[in-house]
Amino acid sequence: MNKPTTITAQLLAPLVALNSIIMRVTERQGTIVAQRQRIGFITGLLWCCLLIGPMASGAELKALLVTGYDPHGHKWEETTPILEGVLQNNGKFDVEIATLSSAQEAQAFAPDFGKYNVIVMDAHGRDWSAATQDQFERYVNGGGGLVVVHNAVGQFATWSAYRAMIGIGPGGQQDGVGFQFDETTHSVVQIPPGEGVKQNGHGSQHEWVVKSREPEHPIMAGLPLTWMHTADELYHGFRGKPESVKNLKVLATAFSAKETGGTGSHEPVMVVNQFGKGRIFQLMLGHSAGAMSCVGFQAVFLRGTEWAATGKVTPTGVPGDFPSADKSSARPTVNKSS
Ligand SMILES: [Zn+2]
Numbered sequence: 044m045n046k047p048t049t050i051t052a053q054l055l056a057p058l059v060a061l062n063s064i065i066m067r068v069t070e071r072q073g074t075i076v077a078q079r080q081r082i083g084f085i086t087g088l089l090w091c092c093l094l095i096g097p098m099a100s101g102a103e104l105k106a107l108l109v110t111g112y113d114p115h116g117h118k119w120e121e122t123t124p125i126l127e128g129v130l131q132n133n134g135k136f137d138v139e140i141a142t143l144s145s146a147q148e149a150q151a152f153a154p155d156f157g158k159y160n161v162i163v164m165d166a167h168g169r170d171w172s173a174a175t176q177d178q179f180e181r182y183v184n185g186g187g188g189l190v191v192v193h194n195a196v197g198q199f200a201t202w203s204a205y206r207a208m209i210g211i212g213p214g215g216q217q218d219g220v221g222f223q224f225d226e227t228t229h230s231v232v233q234i235p236p237g238e239g240v241k242q243n244g245h246g247s248q249h250e251w252v253v254k255s256r257e258p259e260h261p262i263m264a265g266l267p268l269t270w271m272h273t274a275d276e277l278y279h280g281f282r283g284k285p286e287s288v289k290n291l292k293v294l295a296t297a298f299s300a301k302e303t304g305g306t307g308s309h310e311p312v313m314v315v316n317q318f319g320k321g322r323i324f325q326l327m328l329g330h331s332a333g334a335m336s337c338v339g340f341q342a343v344f345l346r347g348t349e350w351a352a353t354g355k356v357t358p359t360g361v362p363g364d365f366p367s368a369d370k371s372s373a374r375p376t377v378n379k380s381s
Contacts, residue, residue, distance in 0.1 A: 102137035104352050106130055107159045110166040111142035112149070117194045119166045121332040126165055126192065129341045130348060135357070143168055153178070160352035161188030164195035165329075170202075180204045184319030188351030192344070193329035196281075207287040208323050210316035213243040214282035221282050224256055224296040224309035231256065231293045239306075243280035246304025248330065250274050250371050253312060253339060257294045261356040262315070262324065262346045266339075270366040272297070273373050275334035278327045279310045290317040295343075313343060315350075324351045336373040339366050 108130075110123040123140065130136035139159075143149040149169035156162065156178055171179070183189055189208055197213045199205040206212055211222060221234035255268045279299045283291065294313040299305030316323040324347035328340050335341070342365065346356045366372040 102131075102135055104136050104160045104349070105158060106136045106138045106161050106163055106348065106352070107154060107156070108138055108140045108163045108165060109143065109168065110140065110164075111144040112169055113167045113194060115167055115194055115197075117167065118331065122192075122329065122335055123165050125332060125335045125341075126163060126344065129345050130163075133345055135349065145169075156182035156187060159187070161190060161348055163190040163192070163348060164198070165192050167194045167198045170199065176202060176204070183208055183321035183323070186320035186322075188348075188353075189318075189321060189323045190344075190348050190351050191323065191325045193276075193327060193334075196278075196325060196327065204318075207284065208316065208318040208321070209283075209325050210288045210291040210314055210323070211281040211283035211311065211325075214280075215242050216240070216282075218282040219284045220288060221280060222288075222291070222293055222311050222314075224254075224293065224311075226309065233288075240280040243278065243282070244304075245276040245278050246299065248274045248276055249303050251277050251297045252368065253295050253297050253328075254309070255295050257292055260292065260294055260315070261354075262313070262343060262350050263294055264356070265358065266342065266361060267365065267368070269368040270339045271369055271371040272328060272339055272366070273334055273337040273371045275328055275337075276330040277303075277305060277310065277312070279306045279308070281311065281327075288316070291315070313347070315347075322351045322354060324348070333373070336375070337366065338362055338364050338372045338374055341374065 108123060108127055110119045113119050127138050127140060131138050141152060141154065143152055146169045150172050152171050153175050162179075162182075191209050196209055200213070211219075216239060217236055219236060221239045223232055223234060223239075224230070225232045251272055253270050253272050255263045255266065257263055258268060277297055277299050292315050293311045294315060295311070296309040297312045299308055299310045301307045312327045314325045316325065326340075326344060326347060328337070329335050329344075342362055350356050364372050364374070
């Protein structure tokens with residue numbers, strides 16, 4: 044939070060020196076009053092730009108990124124800085140991080156959710172207290188945004204409201220309905236309880252093609268319809284209670300090939316859902332830092348977080364290094380130290 048102050052101080056120090064040099068030179072040369080006024084005006088303008096600049100670029104939106112624990116081998120220490128970097132570097136978000144590494148920290152977690160436009164989850168967290176769960180339900184129900192990345196979809200398995208928020212998540216055949224995309228009818232179809240794969244899972248990590256199924260949705264609008272994702276886990280067999288998925292939209296799917304341990308179906312990889320007035324974006328991509336280095340991942344994560352926070356996405360065009368249909372594209376990993 045003290046970044047703008049630091050930047051301002053760093054920028055102002057050389058300017059103060061420059062200003063005094065200009066004024067000294069001006070005095071020595073006996074420059075006429077009009078010139079002095081002009082120089083004074085220009086330096087004043089510079090001062091204004093530097094003072095206003097850092098404040099004007101201040102983020103409009105506040106995000107709370109919750110992380111700190113994962114029992115399934117997901118390296119949150121590597122992935123969280125990437126998510127933070129994508130949001131923070133964009134200039135639109137001011138990101139705070141809650142690192143809940145122990146059960147005690149998770150139980151003591153009691154933020155003022157109302158301070159944030161969106162909560163982003165990047166871990167398979169331990170249980171929060173009943174009071175904090177209640178506050179969170181009120182927050183999302185009242186219009187708060189929620190973004191759930193990869194393994195965070197599997198946390199809080201017994202917290203029914205959380206499962207209702209994310210719509211679909213890990214489960215077995217009897218745990219509600221599943222979703223797939225049918226290429227023959229070009230439509231999303233629901234798999235009734237008792238049908239489809241017996242249990243959720245994923246095959247081996249490999250590169251796979253993401254296909255947009257809601258190209259008009261603000262998160263997807265303008266992006267290529269098909270793009271190659273860097274090597275990642277491709278989840279399959281997610282389930283949700285029928286009453287929790289009434290407003291669920293499958294934004295994108297990927298073909299889960301049997302040869303790589305998948306289902307032979309087009310599985311959802313991005314969905315949006317509603318909980319009361321709250322918007323939820325679930326991004327199944329993102330097993331590792333490598334998966335998150337995908338330009339496509341970063342683009343949809345940024346767009347999805349803005350959408351969850353505001354219901355809109357500022358048009359920014361397609362990144363020049365966006366992956367093509369047959370070639371993935373990754374950016375260097377963002378490190379805390381860089
Ligand atoms: Zn994973």
